[in-house]
Amino acid sequence: MSKQEKGKGGLRALLLWPHTWMGVTLGGLLVLIFFMGSLSVFAPEIDRWMMPATRLPAPTAPISLDATMRPLLEQLQAPALAQGGRAQGWMVEMPEERVPVAWLRVRTTQGMEQALVTADGRRLPPPQTLGASGFFYPLHYCLLLRPGFVGYWIVALAAVAMLAGLVSGVVVHARLFADFFTFRPRARPQRALLDLHNLLGVLALPFHLMITFTGVVIVLPIVLPSGVSVLYDGNLTRFYNEAVAAYDRPAAGVAAPLLPLDPLVVRAKAMWQEGGGKEARVAQVTVVHPGDAAAYVRVTRFNDDRVTLHNQPIVFDGVTGALLLRGAPGPVVAAQRFMAGLHVVHFDHWTLRWLYFLQGLAGAVLIATGLLYWLEKRRARHGQGLAGWRVVAATTCATTTGLVIATLAMMAANRLIPATLAGRMGEEVGVFFLVWVGTAVHAAVHLRRHPQPPWAGHAWAIAGLAALCVVANWVTTGDTPWRAWALDRHAVLGVDAGLAVTVLLAVAAARRLGAARRRQAAPVTGGQLLKGANNA
Amino acid sequence: MPEAPFLIAVFALAYAGMALAALGLDRHWRDLVDPRRPASRRQVRCLRAGAIACGLAALAPALACDGMAIGLLLWISALTAGALAVGATLAIHTVMMAKPRA
């Protein structure tokens, strides 16, 4: 028994070092990934907020592709065909409840054309914003560094460190069960921070293990292409085609009329329903080589009723209507698709979406409290004269409160810069990064003369920007809460409510921090920030 | 919302189970029930059995509402939410108790 105890103590001591230093070096990056991932749960809703023209009611009647979308697709490719180009492909992303608009994309030998249209076929002006699904979401999974998959590699490395951090954290935790529910906000800052770190780490452990593991699983063929290298000569596309049953054939070069699309969609729906269950909705319809004798039509289903991401593609010949391929993955790939679905929570379940959102934010707080605890402990032991300490302190500040400020600044810019300005898409991104760098510089300068990062100032900035976002939305779109309620614009209502809660929490934290600073000449600490949030 | 009663049952049972589990721990027993005497062994056993029973019982409405895969996911997430809510309840309780009475 005593030997076992000693063994456990030894293991604990051995794992403390990796746990600490993985957190200190990759913690800031992980906060970014968890925060942006949490926002991505509600990406369609934030998109509606950032693209007011798309705040439309959910489509109710079935949409006829031939009557509504096909004329628009032909219109989109007409200029290219007039220049002697050839049509290569059409893609229609069908509208749904959370994204009540369709994206049409047309690829020709002359290039790509795309259009945003309503369910009844009205063309909308380009949104001039990347929105949450075009900015926050890619920031979450690849840091916007797509060339050479660099961002995927960095995020996967951080995710593996997170997994190792969770496992080592459970081993390092001295009193896992005795402290299971313990959070003492009035204790000294170090104690309160460690309490919260342990509490979130232990209680949300199943979610954090699941979300981190499944996150890497999604990009596994990209970041660990060992099997692909030996079995597919490193050709990732060939692997994916085989794994999820994609279909490909070259154009014949002979013109032939394309069949009407609606009957093919009806056939696809009937095939999906063969096993029983409720009627599946169509997610995407792709036509490759439209107008060519080798044209084919690919129809995929929407997975709002189940966890898996496998969209059961069905491929028809575009001229004869013959069934060419019906995607059915093997058991392992099906399991991989299921895990991917667990990660992205696209199925229709609002309670779980909120639980994912909150547990994701809990992950960000878990990592942030770990960083703050390290800062407090380090200061107690070495003082804060060390340059390294200030670097970590400024980084921690910039990746926590600074990140929230930058996100809110981008959303405010979205509402305040007119969408008619041609470059608004880039300006929003510019605002995000400039403000983010600004918060880092501000924190670093502040730390030269103060013992703590500028928590109170950042909390006031968060409160002010979130309030500005809400008011700017009302003024520029007229969607006040009562109007949004009357028009069933729940996405707008939800984002505004989230912003309002942010204002309240930030004001409470800022006032608490200010009061603490006035009450005692002693430095305001992160622990008091937590107290503020808790007591409010 | 036809699923509302199921969801309420899932969260209520998860919270109840976690609250019983907390009472089974010495620190919270002393805070909430008796600061002088720890719970007897029998009491602890009963509390733990109750906690496990409530936690398992929460699985039933989750599965009934959402089926196997999504139901399990809901159950685990609800247990986490219940545990965090109990942690928050206990923290607020200690802060309130510690406040000097005016």
Add this chain to the structure above:
Amino acid sequence: MTAGNLHTVARVLAAIAGTYALAWGFSALGAVAGARLGMAPAEATTLFGLLALLAVPAVALWALATRRLGRTWAVLAVGGVAMTLLARGMAP
């Protein structure tokens, strides 16, 4: 650079590069073996990728925590390279 720093760098390198090499070798060898034994190549590739990922955090922690760095490097690098070469040799 002091000996302590060098030791730290070697440990971190072992945890990142060494663990990756081992995971690469294991999943490549598993994929080839699975395909040889009649699994669909996409299935074998995915299965052994997932199994490797399950082991990666634990192996990385072991590499970071271990005191005998020479042995760690030997296991990771030799194991990774050997399995990769074997997989290449067995590849169809």
